Structures are given as C-alpha cells and as structure tokens.
Amino acid sequence: MKKLVLMLIIIGITVLPHLSQTYSTELPPIIDMHMHAFNKMIRTPDGTPLPVVHYPDKSIIKGTALVTRDEDILRLTLEAMKKYNIVLAVVSSKLTDVYKWKDAAPQSFLAGQSFRDPTTIDITALRKEFTDGKLDIMGEIATQYGGYPPNDPALEPIYSLAEELDVPTLIHCEGISGPSPKFRISDGNPLLLENVLKKHPKLRLYVENAGWPFLGEMIALMYRYPQVYVDLSTITWIIPRPAFHCYLKGLIDAGLSKRLMYGSDQMWWPETIGMAIEAIESAEFLTAEQKRDIFYNNAVRFLKLEKKGPSNVR
Numbered sequence: 001m002k003k004l005v006l007m008l009i010i011i012g013i014t015v016l017p018h019l020s021q022t023y024s025t026e027l028p029p030i031i032d033m034h035m036h037a038f039n040k041m042i043r044t045p046d047g048t049p050l051p052v053v054h055y056p057d058k059s060i061i062k063g064t065a066l067v068t069r070d071e072d073i074l075r076l077t078l079e080a081m082k083k084y085n086i087v088l089a090v091v092s093s094k095l096t097d098v099y100k101w102k103d104a105a106p107q108s109f110l111a112g113q114s115f116r117d118p119t120t121i122d123i124t125a126l127r128k129e130f131t132d133g134k135l136d137i138m139g140e141i142a143t144q145y146g147g148y149p150p151n152d153p154a155l156e157p158i159y160s161l162a163e164e165l166d167v168p169t170l171i172h173c174e175g176i177s178g179p180s181p182k183f184r185i186s187d188g189n190p191l192l193l194e195n196v197l198k199k200h201p202k203l204r205l206y207v208e209n210a211g212w213p214f215l216g217e218m219i220a221l222m223y224r225y226p227q228v229y230v231d232l233s234t235i236t237w238i239i240p241r242p243a244f245h246c247y248l249k250g251l252i253d254a255g256l257s258k259r260l261m262y263g264s265d266q267m268w269w270p271e272t273i274g275m276a277i278e279a280i281e282s283a284e285f286l287t288a289e290q291k292r293d294i295f296y297n298n299a300v301r302f303l304k305l306e307k308k309g310p311s312n313v314r
Helices: 002-022 070-084 095-104 123-131 153-165 190-199 215-224 241-253 272-281 288-302
Strands: 030-036 086-093 109-115 137-141 169-171 205-207 229-232 260-262
Touching (some): 095 109, 123 153, 272 288
C-alpha cells in the first residue's frame, strides 16, 4: 500500500509537471478518469470476431471510419490528449491491452483491469499486479453487464482488496448499457452500493456516469458517504445535451461540484474525448472554478496526487 501511495505522489510531483510542459502550454490541464484500451474487433469466448458496437443514433458518433486498426485507436487517443492537454488518463480493459497502452505512453496512463464476471478474477494474481506497481486502478468493475449487481457477494474479495490497498475503484452502476442480455437497469441503482460502503468505509469509489438516470439516489449516496465521487463520461455524448445539462445541474445544485470528475469513456471513438469536454464547457450554469474542479482539481484530490505549481492547478 505504501508503495502505491508513493507511486501516486511521485506521479503528482514529477509526471504531471512534465506532461504539462510537453503538452499544450496554452490550455489548462485535464485528467480523464475514464478511458478504455479496446480493440477494433471484439471477440466472443470462442474467438469469433464481432464488429465494433455502434449506438443506435449514429449521428452522435462521427468519424468512426478513422479507426481501421487497433493502433489507430491509441494513436488518435494520444493525439486528442495532446490537443486538449489531457495530462493523465485512467485506462481499463483486459490487462494485455492496457499494458500495451501504458508501455506506449507510460506517463500518460493509469492502468485498470475491466471485468464483467467477478468469479473469473484470481485475487492473489490481482494483488500481485498492484504490489508489483503494474496496476493503479481497480476496475472498471463492469459486472452489471454480467448480471451481477454491485452488492453481489462475488464482488466482496475485490472490494476488500481495493480497500486494503487504498486503490481508487471505478464501478459501472447506472442505467446505460451496450448490448448485453444479462444487463439489468435495476442493478444500476446507486443505493445498491450502500451496504458495500458500510462494510468498506475506506473504499475509495467513483461511479461511472454519475449513476444516470438515478439522480436522487446518487445525491443521497454522496451526501451520506463523502468518499464517493463520480465521473461524467458517456452521458456527455450519448444522451441529448439538454438531458445531460439537466442532470449535471442537479448535481451542482445539490452542492456536489467538488466530487464530480471529467471522463470521456473513450472506447472505439477517440472523437468522444473532445465531445465530452465540449459538453461540460458549454454548461453555462457552471462557474470557471467548477469547470476547473471537474476537469482537474477533483481528480487530483481523489487520486491523492500532490498538486505541484500554478501551471497544474488552474
């Protein structure tokens, strides 16, 4: 645990200043709390390739023709990060793909392992990935897709390890789904996390998409459990802009601006990185301070990265 904390402090002291100098000096820095190192082709368990998932309204996602190879996703993601001065991003997927991205740009990514079936996770092996300094984030815990609600007993060893190691933990617990026969919207109610948080009071948890569309439940959970943060990711570009702004304003009006974090949920579409940024920037009810908190400051606090110099905290 001490090793992980030391590593994060070192990132805060050395990596972020380095990246802010390497990247844009004109734009304030951004931390993206939610990306994926997905391949162009996903496969079934028997190895059969499947086409990339497309959401119903294809007008939302433009430019998918740019991605013709796996390498294009990483290349275009790094180009977008440089363009928007994203100095650090949490990236999750299967470990081989995540480590490929981290090897390509070690100062740009924090690594997490995404999984849908908690019964497939070898806790001993997972612990070693963290203690060896390879993994930084627990999750994305995407077990809602596998038919496991967030309070399923099968997840207990994972929560216990995350709490023990003080590892930031990302969970899919909301109402948006790609095609999955086991997905249940009812499993995305944020209040299902309450018993988890009672049992693991030191668990450092952040909830994808701010628990959309369960606004009241998400606010109640965050009021009661101050260790809970959320990311604003897919809802910045997959639901209509007025619906996103309405949901975001509800969180802001509830006084939770210090625990909201930017995320793009970049999967196969690097262009969503800029779309997610624009969705937040265009929210006229946000103050300049609130935007800086969402884009950077709240993530620095949640990740326990040490702030270093005015160029990194604006």
